[in-house]
Amino acid sequence: MVRQNVDSLEYLVLSDSIIAIDRIEGEPLVVQDKSVESFASGRARAASAAGDKRDTGALHALIEEQQKFRNQPEGYWVAQVDPAAAEHAKEGTVSDVRGAALLSDGAALLVTDFNAMNWPALLEISYNLGPAALIAMTREFEDRDPQGTVWPRYKHRDDATAVICRL
Known part of the structure; x- marks a missing residue:
């Protein structure tokens, strides 16, 4: 979860959720447990x-x-x-934030397991195309390797939930 303050963003992350925080300067801050x-x-x-x-x-x-x-x-x-x-949960506060992607681990697979993109690209795609497009891209990669031969995993498809915030 995230909460926007006047000049910062508070976050809370638990279990297999991931937050990619898009900072105005530098690389995204990725928080996961x-x-x-x-x-x-x-x-x-x-x-x-x-x-x-x-x-x-x-x-x-x-x-x-x-x-x-x-x-x-x-x-x-x-x-x-x-x-x-x-x-x-892991919690913290970040200043100078442009936006954030709140993701289940299954919605982050394009970066974490498939190495199809990096966090800045995931954020940009999410901003421009929305969470449904991000999940559709994830499903496309999962379907390319349903047995988990190329990208080892326990199941063909993982839960995939994404919330995209632009601040």
Whole structure:
């Protein structure tokens, strides 16, 4: 989430969400919480490293391992089932902001996994074409590699949500 003040932008990021903050000077500030990644089981990490995204046993092992640490002290926090998890979010304030993209991890894949563009390009495309176009481009890349052979991942399509703010 973001909140615009007179001369700054406050942000709050939790779990697998990403905010790309478009600053007037310099590169975008990208804020994300990757704490869930430290709780992947060895078996799931091994399958991921081997590129075997169809190993459903590894996926189930990953999910089971992560659930042990979800919304727990020394674990990671997801608002999905516990709104109090927001108390553990990353937060901050940035000045001289032009805009921001609030993204689920699936809407950020063009930068984070597919390396099809960088953050400034994602922001520019989002400003000019809107979030639906950004998600359509993401779906196009996912459909080019439905088995996750080129871009290893656990599922053909991830959730993709984007909110674009111009300030």
